[in-house]
Amino acid sequence: MQTWLYILISISVAAFVGGLTNHFAIKMLFHPRKPMYIGSWRIPFTPGLIPKRKEEIAGSLGEIVSDYLVTTDGLKEMLQKPHFRDQIENKLIEGIQRLAQDDRTVKELALHYMSEEAWEAYKDRTVLWLQGAVDQGIAWAWNRYELADKxxxxxxxxxxxxxxxxxxxxxxxxxxxxxxxxxxxxxxxxxxxxxxxxxxxxxxxxxxxxxxxxxxxxxxxxxxxxxxxxxxxxxxxxxxxxxxxxxxxxxxxxxSLDQALRSMAGEDGLNWLSRYAQNMLQWKAWAQQVEEIHIGSLVSRFEERLTSFVPRVVQVALGMLERNMANIVKSIQLPQLVREQVERFPIERLEQIILSVSGREFQAITWLGALLGGIIGLFQALFMLWLG
Known part of the structure; x- marks a missing residue:
């Protein structure tokens, strides 16, 4: 065989092997997605690296995000930026202005986000909660200050x-x-x-x-x-x-107050106070009146005052967030949250995202493998010729 042909074949074979090896190495990051068996024997390197190590990757990502990316100090620094505060204030002021020009009633606004049945159920729950809150408040004061015996x-x-x-x-x-x-x-x-x-x-x-x-x-x-x-x-x-x-x-x-109420009303004093308060408050009638109020007329009446309160409200709210940021991040359990999200994330979608971002780099790795294989093939051919 002629020398030049021998060198060309060596370079081509080595380049093909190098490029093919890198191509399969990249593919084996994601494929196969499930383990493959011959009988009861699992074929090595199945499933691929990322499907096989998905739980470990999820745990590592959770630790990286919580320790280096989304940290308590980083979040506090973000809250302290004037630009961030200005954005929140502008959003709140724009929201107040939109509400001041809204012609819808409270009920119409609520029905924009929920059904009629859900709104009625929400009203009933609110009325029951208010009635329960009043009863609890009266009972607390009755027992706390020992009103029955005074x-x-x-x-x-x-x-x-x-x-x-x-x-x-x-x-x-x-x-x-x-x-x-x-x-x-x-x-x-x-x-x-x-x-x-x-x-x-x-x-x-x-x-x-x-x-x-x-x-x-x-x-x-x-x-x-x-x-x-x-x-x-x-x-x-x-x-x-x-x-x-x-x-x-x-x-x-x-x-005593309990004796006086019993003599006048003929029933337990605490029960009479609770019933009297409920009759006076009339929560159902109040709820019906509230749902007919027009949002614009209500907000426009206090628009200037609400707008002036926005900077103070934002400052207080961000201050509270900043002081409690460590507890908030701890209660969120960010590492566990990231881990669960990554574990639920489909491998197919993850592959698409990685290839869309690094597809060119993977192609370059494949061609680089072919180039290195060709160079190795050239040196190998020259070495073999030198040895005779």
Whole structure:
């Protein structure tokens, strides 16, 4: 064989072997994806390197990300950058401006993100949560401050004998005025006529017959009304009524709150307070009113104030994040999170990503293997010729 042909064949064979070896070496990073067997004997180098070491790679990536890429110090440094804070403030201000121009109601806005059934269920859950929160708050205060056993005189601010006297006088005057107005009203006059008629009809014998002949209900009412009004305006009656009320208040002042509520409402004091609070608050009606509020009208009313609060809110929020960053990163468990994500990531997709980024480099490695193989083939041919 001629010398030049021998050298050309040696170079070609060595280049082909070098390029093919590098090509299969790259392919064996991802292929085969599953182990291959001949009977019960597993063929060596199956599966490929990355499928075989996927769990180890995932663990290493998690440690690299948490130790070098996404670190507590790096996140704190990012939060301290003015550019980052400005971006957050601008986003919040833009959001407030969009809401100020929004013509939708709260319900319409909610239905943009959820169904009608989900919104109604959310409202019901919110109402139940608010009712539960109120009940828990009342129960906490009831037990925390031992309200059940505290007398009323300790719970009412400024309780004193002078206060009882003032309240008694006010109550007596109010009662007398109310009774006087009721007696002089049309309804009160009719009531007095019925009373007079009953008195006449109940009077028996000769005197009863004489009274029914010479006096009727109208005359009796005309005689009684001025007398009753005069008595209701007298100081003597006011003093008697005020004294009675003051004595009742004095007896009530030593009663505990639970005893007072039981005597007035006929049920456990804590239960009465919870029921009274729920009746006063009317959460369902409040929820229906809230869902009809227009977003724009609500936000535009406070737009300037909300905008002025944005820098302070961002500063406080980022400060809290910065102070608790170590705990946040620890609670996220970043290495475990990255590991789980990598383990769930399909090998096919991973191969596509790596080839899309490093495809040219892999081709260069293949051609470099062919070049090195050709050079080795050339030296091998020359060496063999030298040896004869």
């Amino acid at each position: 007398p009323l005189q300790e719970l009412i601010p400024g309780w004193s004998p002078e206060l009882m006297t003032r309240w008694s006088d006010m109550a007596a005057e109010g009662i007398m005025n109310a009774v006087r107005e009721e007696i002089t009203s049309l309804q009160g006059q009719r009531m007095l006529r019925r009373v007079a008629s009953g008195l006449v009809s109940q009077s028996g014998g000769f005197l009863g017959a004489m009274a029914s002949m010479f006096m009727d209900e109208e005359k009796i009412v005309q005689k009684i009304t001025p007398v009753l009004v005069e008595q209701l305006e007298s100081e003597h009656v006011k003093v008697i009524l005020s004294t009675k009320i003051e004595r009742k208040l004095e007896s009530l002042s030593t009663m």
